Amino acid sequence: MSKFPHYFSIWDKASHYGLKWTAWAVLFFLMLPILVIIPLSFNVEPYFTFTDGMLRLDPDAYSLRWYKEIFSDDKWVLAIQNSFFIGIFAALLATVIGTVAAVGLSRPEMPFKRLITALLLSPMIVPLIIIAAGMFFFYTRFNLVGSYLGLIIAHATLGTPFVIITVTAALTGFDRSLYNAALSAGAAPLKAFWDIVVPLIRPGVISGGLFAFVTSFDEVVLVLFLAGPGQRTIPKQMFSGLREQINPTILAVATLLIVVSVAFLMTLEFLRRRAERIRSGQ
Amino acid sequence: MSSKSDSSFLQFKNVKKSYDQKTLVVKDFNLDVKKGEFVTLLGPSGSGKTTVLMMLAGFESITSGDITIQGESIKRTAPYRRNIGMVFQSYALFPHLTVSENLGYPLSVRKLDKSDIKAKVGNYLKLIELEAFGDRYPGQLSGGQRQRVALARALIYEPRLVLMDEPLGALDKKLREQMQFEISHLHHRLGFTVIYVTHDQTEALTMSSRIAVFNNGVVQQCAPPDDLYERPSNAFVAGFIGENNFISGNVSAHKKKTVSVAVPGGRKIVAQNADVGSGEKNCIISIRPEKIFIQPTAHAYDNEITAKFVARYYVGDFIRYNFRLADRTEITVKVLNDLAAPEFSEDEDAKLVWLTKDCFAFRKERQ
Ligand SMILES: Nc1ncnc2c1ncn2[C@@H]1O[C@H](COP(=O)(O)OP(=O)(O)O)[C@@H](O)[C@H]1O
Ligand SMILES: [Mg+2]
Numbered sequence: 001m002s003k004f005p006h007y008f009s010i011w012d013k014a015s016h017y018g019l020k021w022t023a024w025a026v027l028f029f030l031m032l033p034i035l036v037i038i039p040l041s042f043n044v045e046p047y048f049t050f051t052d053g054m055l056r057l058d059p060d061a062y063s064l065r066w067y068k069e070i071f072s073d074d075k076w077v078l079a080i081q082n083s084f085f086i087g088i089f090a091a092l093l094a095t096v097i098g099t100v101a102a103v104g105l106s107r108p109e110m111p112f113k114r115l116i117t118a119l120l121l122s123p124m125i126v127p128l129i130i131i132a133a134g135m136f137f138f139y140t141r142f143n144l145v146g147s148y149l150g151l152i153i154a155h156a157t158l159g160t161p162f163v164i165i166t167v168t169a170a171l172t173g174f175d176r177s178l179y180n181a182a183l184s185a186g187a188a189p190l191k192a193f194w195d196i197v198v199p200l201i202r203p204g205v206i207s208g209g210l211f212a213f214v215t216s217f218d219e220v221v222l223v224l225f226l227a228g229p230g231q232r233t234i235p236k237q238m239f240s241g242l243r244e245q246i247n248p249t250i251l252a253v254a255t256l257l258i259v260v261s262v263a264f265l266m267t268l269e270f271l272r273r274r275a276e277r278i279r280s281g282q
Numbered sequence: 283m284s285s286k287s288d289s290s291f292l293q294f295k296n297v298k299k300s301y302d303q304k305t306l307v308v309k310d311f312n313l314d315v316k317k318g319e320f321v322t323l324l325g326p327s328g329s330g331k332t333t334v335l336m337m338l339a340g341f342e343s344i345t346s347g348d349i350t351i352q353g354e355s356i357k358r359t360a361p362y363r364r365n366i367g368m369v370f371q372s373y374a375l376f377p378h379l380t381v382s383e384n385l386g387y388p389l390s391v392r393k394l395d396k397s398d399i400k401a402k403v404g405n406y407l408k409l410i411e412l413e414a415f416g417d418r419y420p421g422q423l424s425g426g427q428r429q430r431v432a433l434a435r436a437l438i439y440e441p442r443l444v445l446m447d448e449p450l451g452a453l454d455k456k457l458r459e460q461m462q463f464e465i466s467h468l469h470h471r472l473g474f475t476v477i478y479v480t481h482d483q484t485e486a487l488t489m490s491s492r493i494a495v496f497n498n499g500v501v502q503q504c505a506p507p508d509d510l511y512e513r514p515s516n517a518f519v520a521g522f523i524g525e526n527n528f529i530s531g532n533v534s535a536h537k538k539k540t541v542s543v544a545v546p547g548g549r550k551i552v553a554q555n556a557d558v559g560s561g562e563k564n565c566i567i568s569i570r571p572e573k574i575f576i577q578p579t580a581h582a583y584d585n586e587i588t589a590k591f592v593a594r595y596y597v598g599d600f601i602r603y604n605f606r607l608a609d610r611t612e613i614t615v616k617v618l619n620d621l622a623a624p625e626f627s628e629d630e631d632a633k634l635v636w637l638t639k640d641c642f643a644f645r646k647e648r649q
Contacts, residue, residue, distance in 0.1 A: 180341050182376035183361045185388035186439065192362070195387075198380045 034258065048248065051054040061115060066252035076107040078230075079237035079263070083217055086148065086233060090155035091213035097156065097161025098178055099205050103197070105164070121161045126214055131157075140186070146228030152223045159212025165188035166211065170204025172276070203275035207268050219256070291475060292338075292443060297347035299333050299499075307333050309499035315477065320469055321504075322478040324486040325496030326522075331479045334496075339368055340475065351442065358400035360543045367436030367444040367474075371451050373428045375420035381431050382407070382416040388439040403488050406434040409468070422600070426457045433465065437474065444646070462489055483523055487511070495519050516557050517644040520568040527613050529567045529587075530646065536560050541643045543567055546609040551585045553643040564646045571616040573640035575633055576603070576624060583635035589613055591626035605632060 001033030004013060041064040044052055053061025070076045101120055105113055123131060135154055136145060173196065180200075182192035218237040227236065234253060241250050293316040299308040308330045315321050321640045324333045336342035338349060340361030348355050356364055369521040382403050389399045410430040420428055429449060430615060436444055446465075449597045450458045465491050469476060480486055487507040488492050495518070502522075503515045514520035521528070531545035541558055543551045551567060575581045589605035590596050590610075601623040603615040616632065617623045626632060 175372060177370045177372055180361075181340070181368065181370060181376075182387070184339055184364075184366060184368040185343075185435070186362050186365070186391045187387075188360075188362050191391065196376055196536060213283075245413040270433065 003021055005241070014258075019096055022109050027082045037251050038255050038258070041255045043251075046247045048246075048251070053240050066248045067256075069247075069249045072257075073249070075232070075237060077255070079232050079234045083233040083235075084229055086151050086155060086231070087213045087216040088218040089152045090159055091274045093152060093156035094159030094212035095205060095209040098208055099201075101166050102164045102167035102171060103260055104192075106174075114222060117164075120164055121212045123158050124161045128219075128221040132222045135222065136225045145226055146231065148231060150226055151223065151231055155216035155219060156212070158219060158222070162211035162215065163205070163208030166204045166208035167201055170201040174200060203271040207271050210264055210268060214261070285577070288577060291317040291319075291352060292477075293350045294334075295348045297334070297337065299330070299342065299345060300344045305501055306345075308337075311499070311501060313494055313501060313504060315475060316389060316474050317475055320466075320476045320478065320489060320491045322480060322486040322490040322493045322494050323496050324480060324483060324522075325433075327481055329496050330499045331496055332447055335368075335477065335479055336445050338443075339366055339445055340364055347635075365439075365441050365443075367441035369432050369444070369446040369449045373432040373452075373486055375428055375431055375435070380417050380419055381412065381560070384420065384431060385435050385438050388405065388435065392439060402438060406438050406645055410434045415482070426461060429453065429461055430464070433468070433492075437472065441474070443446045443475050443477065445477050448481070449478075450480075450482075450485065453479075458485070459585045465489065477516060479581070486581045487523075497522070514556065514568070514642060516644070517566055520556075520642065520644065525571055525614065526568045527571060529569070529607065529611055529613070531567060532566060533558065533563055533565050533643075540638065541565065545587065546590045547609065548616050549585070549587055551587070552638045552640070553585075553641040554638060556642045557645050558643050559645065562645060565643045566646055567641055567643050569636055569641040571602075571614040574613070574615045574634050574636050576615060577635060579593065579635065581635070582637065584638040585641065586635045588631055589634055591628065591630045591632055594623075594626065605634065623632060 004016070039062075040048060040050070042064070043051065043054065044061055044063045045067060070080075071275070101116075104110055105117055110116075131154075135150075139145045139154075141148050145230065174282075178196055178200070179192055182196045183189065187195060193234055217233075218235055220233075220239060223231070223233050223236045224239075227233070232240075234257070238250050238253060294311050294313045294314075297308060298417060300306050300307055311334060313321070320373040323334060325331050333342060337344050338356075340356070340359070344357060348357060348458050349363075350356065376387065379387065385403045385406055386399045389402060389414075394402075395609055403416070404413075407546055410433065415423065415427065420431065423431065429452075430441060432449070436446075449465075450461050451463060462485055478486075487510075489628055490507060492504055492506055493511065495502045497518055498643065503510060503519045505513070510519065512521055514523065517528070529545050529551075531543040531551065532545050533541055534550060536558070537543035537555070539555055541555045542553050543553060545551050545567065553567050573584065577586075587607070589607050592604040592606050594604075595602040598619070601617045603617065605613040605615065607613060613634065624632075
């Protein structure tokens with residue numbers, strides 16, 4: 001009745017369990033710091049540790065206090081608004097630029113393809129601190145330091161490579177004869193692109209846009225360099241919050257961010273499945 | 283030949299194409315197509331057939347030469363203004379649109395009324411016998427059904443010209459034969475002009491009004507199917523269309539219509555002259571396996587040759603013989619099964635005979 005093949009020796013079985021428990025241990029090690037935040041954010045007391053009441057699962061030891069705190073503190077409300085505002089516009093800008101770039105780069109007649117791709121993807125590789133310093137000096141000339149526009153452009157630069165990568169991936173599976181078929185049916189190039197190409201690469205475009213949004217959403221280095229007090233975002237607020245007023249509000253914010261991230265992951269997975277369905281044409 | 287533009291609907295004039303500015307993929311393509319004709323480009327894979335269609339459809343540029351439709355050059359017309367229908371080998375149906383939306387797309391691009399589009403789509407769905415499938419997506423159709431939708435989408439806006447690039451290549455044999463019949467049927471019924479591309483000679487022979495045999499970027503011969511089979515104009519065509527025997531020999535007498543040729547076995551053979559120039563010493567003779575008879579026979583004959591028996595195969599509706607000439611040239615003979623099909627022992631001598639009108643002499647070293 002053993003689940004192992006008959007030829008397994010005792011050592012084979014031991015190594016099977018050894019591998020299995022090591023894998024679990026690694027996963028646990030990775031997830032614990034994140035998971036532990038969630039219950040702690042419901043702590044009634046202003047501590048970062050589990051109280052006796054929490055360990056006894058006493059309902060009175062838990063509360064939504066820190067969540068209320070977030071929404072009653074002007075600084076946090078502004079930070080949340082800023083994060084969404086900058087994130088959404090940076091993602092939109094990155095999506096448009098990245099999609100157009102990917103479409104152009106996928107055409108066989110495009111010259112200097114590798115060079116241009118490398119340049120466009122470089123924000124993923126160049127250390128953030130260098131980009132931040134460069135942008136700081138560059139933006140001063142245009143009075144963009146401490147402005148929303150400056151941050152949106154800066155974050156769009158970081159998000160564009162993600163869009164290029166996801167849209168390029170969507171385009172590799174794209175059959176060019178579909179576009180030609182639309183042309184021969186009488187559609188002008190822009191109309192053919194809008195009617196036929198865009199719907200088929202839409203999952204790639206949207207997932208690239210989501211990546212760009214998330215990139216902007218948890219970016220802190222550029223914000224530290226380029227944002228004025230008016231543009232503080234959630235990560236920056238957490239950063240200064242850690243030093244100024246140490247209480248579980250930060251944990252509550254972190255929990256909210258985890259929820260947002262999970263929602264994004266699920267959306268991406270949903271899009272991936274839908275893309276597969278469109279490919280197979282169901 | 284006739285370069286009067288009113289007699290031909292579509293004209294290729296010395297069209298050349300090079301992708302890399304070094305080698306010519308299409309060397310010197312000339313073709314006249316009349317309105318309503320079904321012309322097939324037949325040639326081996328890589329001979330440039332798709333390239334010719336792509337230039338005609340406007341997806342590839344023309345390196346030199348010109349293509350005219352109704353006397354007007356199409357060089358400066360954008361692909362979407364050419365009003366040419368195209369059936370792609372991969373079908374290229376829009377996967378995110380239903381069958382009806384696929385058929386309606388060329389019409390909605392032309393800004394027809396919604397009700398007109400609906401009526402026309404209904405007609406064409408009926409024509410391809412897919413009335414019940416209008417709301418399905420292409421992914422939910424079988425290969426043959428997709429093929430028919432692709433065909434209808436290329437026809438629905440009544441383009442002046444329909445191009446098909448190996449449209450049946452992805453189907454199995456039975457479905458392919460059925461679709462050949464359906465395309466021919468639609469062509470007769472609706473009377474559109476077709477340029478059809480295939481590497482399958484049976485397909486070309488059964489469907490076309492004319493076939494342009496294409497090799498190395500040049501049209502070798504353009505003629506109706508029976509002409510092509512029975513009067514090939516050069517050795518490539520003779521070898522490419524159907525099965526053929528080739529015997530090389532020396533020209534001994536050169537007349538206007540015929541040449542006398544000395545072949546291994548010592549005999550003189552009189553063959554129709556296809557393209558042997560008056561000064562040439564060597565040539566190749568072609569003779570089809572079913573046009574050769576084995577002595578004794580009641581058939582009339584002009585030429586006789588002696589060959590050694592190699593093998594005899596029972597194929598069913600016919601018997602296939604292999605013989606060998608003195609210079610080891612293999613000769614295949616097909617004999618209908620209802621005739622007396624003689625038996626030979628190995629290396630036995632046999633006399634093979636045929637008519638002058640069935641054999642052709644070609645220039646050697648064509649390619
Ligand atoms: N886009 C292209 N770029 C470069 N070479 C090409 C291109 N398309 C076709 N070729 C070359 O042109 C030749 C003819 O190709 P094609 O027209 O597809 O032939 P066919 O359709 O008869 O098989 C081939 O040698 C092929 O490699
Ligand atoms: Mg081809």
